Amino acid sequence: MKASQFYLSTLKEAPQDAELKSHQLMIRAGFIKRLSSGLYSWMPLGLRVLKKVENIIREEMNKAGGIELLMPAIQPSELWNETQRWDLFGPQMLKIKDRHDNDFCFGPTHEEVITDIVRKEIKSYKQLPVNFYQIQTKFRDEIRPRFGVMRAREFLMKDSYSFHANDESLQETYKAMFEAYNRIFTQIGLNYRSVAADSGAIGGDSSHEFHVLADSGEDLIAFSDQSEYAANIEKATTQIQVNPEQKSLPTAKIHTPSISTINNLVRHFQCNLDQILKSIAFVADGELVICFLAGNREINLIKLQKTLAVKKLHMAKDADLEKNNLFPGFIGPQGIDHIRQIFDHSVLAMKNMICGANELDYHLKDFNFQQTPSCHDISNVIEGDLSPDGKGQLKFCRGIEVGHIFQLGKKYSEAMGANFLDEQGVSQILTMGCYGIGVSRIVAAAVEQNNDDNGMILPQSIAPFEVIIIPIGMNKSDLVKNECLKIYHSLKENNFDVLLDDRDLRPGIMFAESDLIGIPHRIVVGEKSLNLGEVEYKRRKDQEAYNISLNDVVENLKKVTTKTI
């Protein structure tokens, strides 16, 4: 590609509203252009990157037995009513009406459509298993879109859905997808981690997320420093370590006027956070619930909601507490049996704790339970916790979720009547798996992970171009011009994705732009070095350039690129 025949448009300054490095760089480099909140155009340069990511995914999906199809972005409400999700999906789903006043949505996902296809197409066990995938635009009306295409409302996703006669078959495909995903992210050149996720009601160790590791990631990941255990903080758990040696002391009621916050208690009692029994009040489906947990832990709302098995959950207001004769800041477990209480498993490790006395301006010191209450995991793990497999301590890192694989079981096939005939001619419900990759998010994640002060440093596999040729004084020197064209053509003949910057700009501009847009290999052609029969070569990620012989340009590039041609 010659730059004069392409479209490059870069900015010196990033728009003020771009917070994240990847967002700033993608806009400055002319990869994307914002149309509205969470809606972005992919400009020519960015589209090249997106397409490269897409193609790596497509190739690996095909190798892993996936079969590509393409479903409509617009979907009729009837299908969604079959699974109840028309109402359950919530405001994230963009609902629209056609001219006949019929309800449609812009698909946020495609379980319903694919299951409809499969129930009409798949009749026999002989057609199983099957794994369909598409690479397609989704729309989810996020409450707060942010960080450019990292969390956009409209985005490109690879979603696949597999159908099986039984669980073993699902496991096989799931494993194949897990391996394919690892190959995909490795090939793209991302520093990532697969994270086992608890699958809740569906059971089994059957869900994995793939996270690109980055400090700016929206997800917090807990992982063991000595085993393979890794989980999203939403789902991570721990083994609570109990010290049976510790002796119970007699309880004392202490006057603690106006000392109602945890920090003030720590100061007043000269104790550690984990000696304080923290109480947090919620209103769950209209009922007041008091949660107790160690003072150094935070409530995990997802776990709490699951444990309580309620639909609506919010923090209680002071008025809710006062109605029940409770004093905010002085709530404890003693003498409130008429109120629903739930204990976090961190309580198991606590003895001689400090807690509210359910009396204004009083706390209990050295409180102990007569009988250990039944406990649940309703808190987030903290760094240093024992890994749930008993091996090692938990550490934290941040991640950007770029992939998610899941064993759905019969949830959709049952609701929609997707059946097949088995070997005995008996009708059975199909078993299903689904596997997603955020294609456009990968581009943002790759930039987020690979940049410096001058711009992006993209992995060769997804860079908009692999090599750039920068001529110095091209229009002044026929020698420069001819040698550039020669190099350009020989690189193209050798299947390099090469950009010749033939715009005849000042060198500084060309250097700055090629750095900004992250092209991994750079060849500078100037008269001085040409007279020595050489050109300059520099890798984007290296500081120093060096000269190579004019005759060795192609060979040298073959050597320094990992690419197999």
Place this chain on the structure above:
RNA sequence: CGGGGAGUAGCUCAGUCUGGUAGAGUGUCUGCUUUGGGAGCAGAAAGUCGCAGGUUCGAAUCCUGUCUCCCCGACCA
């Protein structure tokens, strides 16, 4: 949905308090000069000051309403 902030040229922003002909830098265009890290000089084009009302002789500026965008939180297959 709650809290905070912002809408003025393609981009970054001043001007608003204290009403009086619409500004700068950068980018774009022209010419000259320059050619190894976003150079220099000269000139030019470019804005319904988010939108709608109101006050006023006069509104980017004051008042009312409204829309959009961003940040923090809540929420999130």
